[in-house]
Amino acid sequence: MTTTQKENLLRTLMQREGIQAFITPSTDPHAGEYVPERWKSRRWISGFTGSAGIAVVTTKQAALWTDSRYFIQATEQLQNSDFQLMKEKIEGTPTISEWLGKILPQGSTVAVDGWVNTVSEVEDLKVKLKAYDIHVRTDIDPYEEIWTDRPEAPRSKAFIQPLEYSGESAASKLTRIRKEIGSNALIVSSLEEIAWTLNLRADDVAYTPFVLSYLIITPSDATLFIYKEKLTPEIISYLKGEGVQTRCYTEILQAAQELEIPAITQPDKTNYAVYSVVKTPIQKESPISQLLIFKNETEIKCFRRAMEKDGVAMVKWMKWTLENVPKGNQTELSLAAKLEQFRREQPLCMGISFESIMGYAHHGAIVHYDPTPETDIPVKPEGLLLIDSGGQYLDGTTDITRTIPLGPLTWEMRRDYTLVLRGFINLGRAVFPKGTCGTQLDTLARIEMWRYGINYLHGTGHGVGQFMSVHEAIDLHQFRMQWRPQPLLPGMTITDEPGIYIEGSHGVRHENTMLVVPATEGITFGPYYTFEHLTLCPILTSPILVDMLTTDERNWFNNYQQTVYDRLCPYLDDDHSKWLHEVTRPI
Numbered sequence: 001m002t003t004t005q006k007e008n009l010l011r012t013l014m015q016r017e018g019i020q021a022f023i024t025p026s027t028d029p030h031a032g033e034y035v036p037e038r039w040k041s042r043r044w045i046s047g048f049t050g051s052a053g054i055a056v057v058t059t060k061q062a063a064l065w066t067d068s069r070y071f072i073q074a075t076e077q078l079q080n081s082d083f084q085l086m087k088e089k090i091e092g093t094p095t096i097s098e099w100l101g102k103i104l105p106q107g108s109t110v111a112v113d114g115w116v117n118t119v120s121e122v123e124d125l126k127v128k129l130k131a132y133d134i135h136v137r138t139d140i141d142p143y144e145e146i147w148t149d150r151p152e153a154p155r156s157k158a159f160i161q162p163l164e165y166s167g168e169s170a171a172s173k174l175t176r177i178r179k180e181i182g183s184n185a186l187i188v189s190s191l192e193e194i195a196w197t198l199n200l201r202a203d204d205v206a207y208t209p210f211v212l213s214y215l216i217i218t219p220s221d222a223t224l225f226i227y228k229e230k231l232t233p234e235i236i237s238y239l240k241g242e243g244v245q246t247r248c249y250t251e252i253l254q255a256a257q258e259l260e261i262p263a264i265t266q267p268d269k270t271n272y273a274v275y276s277v278v279k280t281p282i283q284k285e286s287p288i289s290q291l292l293i294f295k296n297e298t299e300i301k302c303f304r305r306a307m308e309k310d311g312v313a314m315v316k317w318m319k320w321t322l323e324n325v326p327k328g329n330q331t332e333l334s335l336a337a338k339l340e341q342f343r344r345e346q347p348l349c350m351g352i353s354f355e356s357i358m359g360y361a362h363h364g365a366i367v368h369y370d371p372t373p374e375t376d377i378p379v380k381p382e383g384l385l386l387i388d389s390g391g392q393y394l395d396g397t398t399d400i401t402r403t404i405p406l407g408p409l410t411w412e413m414r415r416d417y418t419l420v421l422r423g424f425i426n427l428g429r430a431v432f433p434k435g436t437c438g439t440q441l442d443t444l445a446r447i448e449m450w451r452y453g454i455n456y457l458h459g460t461g462h463g464v465g466q467f468m469s470v471h472e473a474i475d476l477h478q479f480r481m482q483w484r485p486q487p488l489l490p491g492m493t494i495t496d497e498p499g500i501y502i503e504g505s506h507g508v509r510h511e512n513t514m515l516v517v518p519a520t521e522g523i524t525f526g527p528y529y530t531f532e533h534l535t536l537c538p539i540l541t542s543p544i545l546v547d548m549l550t551t552d553e554r555n556w557f558n559n560y561q562q563t564v565y566d567r568l569c570p571y572l573d574d575d576h577s578k579w580l581h582e583v584t585r586p587i
Contacts, residue, residue, distance in 0.1 A: 003047045003081040009146040010045065010057050017140060020108035021058040021100055023125075024143075026051065029115045030191045031269045033471055034206045034354075037151040039116060041143045048077045050368065055083065056096055058103065065096060068457040069367040072503065089457070097125065101132035114138035114273035119265065119283065122272040138272050153249075154204040155229045158211050160238055161199040161467060165395050167298025170198045170242040173291070174222055180287035181217065185263040187256060187278070188215040189270045192469050193288040194224075198244065201467070202230065207354045208469050209392060214252040214274075218261065221245065225252045253277055268475065289473050292465075294491035299396075299466045300515065303493065303534055306396025307513070309346040311536035311568045313391065314400065316342045318538070319579045325406055326381040332358040332371035335379060335387075343391040353390035353397050353470040360385045364403070364507030367458055367499070382407035384417070384543075386507045388497075390470050399470045399495055400535050401511030405543045416500040416508045417543040419449045423498035424510040425553045427460065427479065431519045431530045435487050438479040438494070445479065445498040454500055461495040464513050490529060492516045510539060536564050538583045546587050558586040 014022055024046075028039035033051065042048070046055040046064050050073055053066035065086040066074050074085050087093050094102070100110060110129060112122065117138070126136045143150060163169060177186065177197065188194055191210035195201055197217075201209035214225040222244045231246060239246060247255065252274060256263070262280040266289075275281055295303065317339045324330055336356040343349050359369040360379045364386035369375075379385060388401040403417060423445035430441055438461065445460045459480035463472035476486040477494055488494065497511035512535035519530035538561055546554070561584035569577050 006045050007057055007062055007082060010142055011059060013142045013146060014059065018109060019111045019137065020104050021056060021110045022142060023096065023110065023112045024055040025116060026053055027116050029271045030189050031118050032191055032205060033469065033474065034208055036154045036205055038153050041147065044147055046083050047081055048074050050074060054096065061103065063099065072366045073369065097128035100129065100134060104134055106133040109135045109137055111137040111140050113141040114276065115141060115271050117272050119267040119270050119272050119275045154212055155227050156203040157232060158200050158202045158230045158235050161201050165302050165467065166199045167296040173197050174217065174243060176291060177217055177287055178219055181264055183219055183261065184282060185259050185261050186217040186286065187263050187265050187270060187274065188217065188286060188288065189274065192465065193286060193292065195468055196292040197288055198224065207352060209350065209467060213249060216255060223247055223255065225249050225255065289476060293463055293473050293476060295466060295493060302395035303466060306393040306398060307534045307536050308567060308571060309393060310343065310391050310398040310400065311564065312571045313342040313346055314537040315568060315572065315576055315580055318404065319576060321404060325379050330379045331376045332360055332363065332379060333376045336371065339389055348394040350392045350394060353392045353399060357388035359507055361506060362504050365501040365503045365505065367501060383409065384413055384506045384508065386509055388509060388511065392467060394467055397465050397467055397470055399464055399511065399513050400537055401497055401509045402537060402539065403508045403510065405540055409543055413506055414543045414545050418545040418548045419452065419454065420498050420500050420508045420510055421539065421544060422448045422549065422553060424496055425556050428496045428512060428514060428531055428533060429556050431528050433522065433525050434527050434529065437485055437487050438477055439484050442479045442481055449500060456499050456501060460498050464493045464495060488516050488529065490516050490518055533560060536567050538564050538580065540583060541587050544587060554587060
């Protein structure tokens with residue numbers, strides 16, 4: 001079925017319901033980054049496969065909004081459809097509300113599915129469209145009718161994340177949460193928060209070991225709403241021992257409606273359908289999001305072990321790639337498959353933490369490029385290969401980017417490689433006082449490339465979970481130009497990933513996952529913090545314009561490379577140890 005045919009099915013339903021526009025986001029009932037196949041309605045209606053975007057279909061027009069990571073991809077995938085690409089944050093691009101306000105007559109009705117739109121999203125839309133005398137409906141899911149082969153909700157078996165990896169029992173975490181919520185209830189929709197709270201995992205969401213569920217915590221009890229097929233006798237016994245009872249996943253609406261005490265509902269994570277039935281809702285951030293971003297000593301030790309294993313896999317892949325690309329017959333997809341193979345050979349590996357971004361040559365300029373059989377290209381012994389990837393291990397989640405020189409490079413490629421490296425180093429060796437947030441440090445990653453009139457539009461770093469989401473608590477601790485007030489504090493994990501992207505030519509990004517650690521008390525206004533680089537993988541030196549680096553930058557870089565060698569060498573055979581020793585020589 002073509003996108004036009006799908007649009008026509010939607011428009012027929014809209015006409016029947018008296019709707020002039022329907023808005024389809026990229027989310028599911030849990031506001032997750034990666035969503036189960038059942039809720040990939042935006043992809044189904046538009047044909048755009050990127051992870052972020054909103055499709056809007058009116059009675060006569062269609063448009064799709066997405067951010068700078070996907071401009072190139074969306075342009076290609078929408079070219080044979082009726083969808084107009086709307087480039088977010090680019091001057092002249094209207095917001096969804098502005099666009100609808102301009103093309104729809106007063107008194108029109110715009111619909112969204114309350115199950116896959118958060119409280120914040122719905123309330124913001126209502127306010128903005130009210131200015132145009134446009135009404136909003138939240139009680140309809142057209143895809144339940146028009147998407148005839150729509151997948152069912154996932155029903156994988158849940159399993160326990162043992163204390164040897166989590167470091168704290170679910171009962172202990174529930175006690176801490178209850179101290180934060182006082183006499184109120186807490187409705188937890190975020191799968192990330194549920195996984196952390198209950199030390200429970202599953203295989204319901206791609207790349208993230210989450211359990212499809214809801215959780216309601218009150219001062220006296222806790223109830224997990226989950227499909228019964230997911231529960232084994234072991235899980236039922238475990239939950240009971242931690243003070244958690246269970247009900248069916250589909251009973252969440254009834255349970256939320258039955259609450260007789262005020263209930264905290266985080267507006268940017270709770271879907272509107274659940275929120276709308278709560279008698280006394282309190283719109284407030286969930287305390288769990290602040291608790292889970294601090295890793296305990298057990299989790300930190302596990303992270304370090306996971307990074308060693310991931311580093312071994314990356315070293316084996318880098319060596320293999322540099323040796324085999326010149327022989328021919330390698331493509332982006334074959335190299336991605338080989339890297340996954342090396343990761344899965346490591347102990348406790350449960351898979352990959354996101355679809356590998358394997359961008360060769362001009363594909364490297366597509367910030368979130370995922371090769372497909374349709375886009376896959378041969379990789380040649382020339383130019384640059386950008387690989388952003390990660391693994392899921394029972395003891396940690398990894399996220400790493402390296403840019404691989406495969407042969408002759410232009411001066412511009414080497415310049416960009418070096419500029420990104422300087423930003424990576426200067427942010428990664430920062431020392432800062434307590435109270436500093438990521439926005440205040442973000443400039444360190446960009447300032448050298450700004451001198452050349454070069455910038456990038458994505459954030460420079462995000463939190464990383466411990467055998468959870470590779471993008472942890474995404475609205476909290478970050479490096480980015482846009483204001484994020486969350487201070488960076490010891491125990492937080494965060495990535496350092498500046499980049500340069502030259503459309504039609506190449507892309508460069510270097511990325512490590514880091515841990516915030518104490519630095520010194522300082523002379524004034526202490527304490528001060530810095531970063532421990534958890535990621536252990538060499539950065540290849542042949543593209544570096546060494547004269548562009550300061551002495552301090554060179555010293556830091558050489559020390560990091562030596563640490564990589566010292567930590568990984570015990571896990572490598574002689575052949576790989578010799579290769580690693582060679583590529584980590586001082587510059």
